[in-house]
Amino acid sequence: PAVRAALPALDPDALQQFFDRYFDRVYGYVRRLVRSDHLAEDLTQDVFLHVHRSLPNYDPERPLAPWVFTIAANKVRDHWRSRRAQEERRVVSIDEETAPMLADEGAGPSGEIAAGERTDAIAQAVADLPEMLQQTFVLRYYEELSFADIGRIVDRNETAVRKRYSRALAELRAALTVDD
16 A cells, blocks of 8 residues: 555655566566567566556556556557567467466376376467457466456456356366367
8 A cells, every 4th residue: 555655656665666566477467478488578568668657647546456457458459469469379379387287296207297288288278268268367367366357457347257257267178178
């Protein structure tokens, strides 16, 4: 709360605390969606430049996370709209750090290989989701945002976001069931 109140005045300590709290989360969110370290770095930088320019108008009564992730979602959406991005999406697949680890820790080398294969299958299934389902899934599963917050980010009501998340889970289950 104190940090939020000091942000519109561009207080250096508040800015540092804000950056420390949100940079890795925003980068991780963007990275999961664009699947490129370099591009995620560029887009994250754009997000924080936009945030910095917008802070004097920020209402400290509003929660920070939905506001910041709305800006990040818009930057990613702008990227997806570009023609070059459409071509890149066909080539680059989501990396294994974005897939939940399913390894049985006591399984030994063969268990680790099987876990790696499952991780790859999950990563590919997430990458194959339509963009809006993928975005909703990443915000809910990895960023652990509420459905209401996600709704504010993607400009949909909470019911629509819940349906999108359910559809994403159903598509992931279907994609992973086929592979089993």
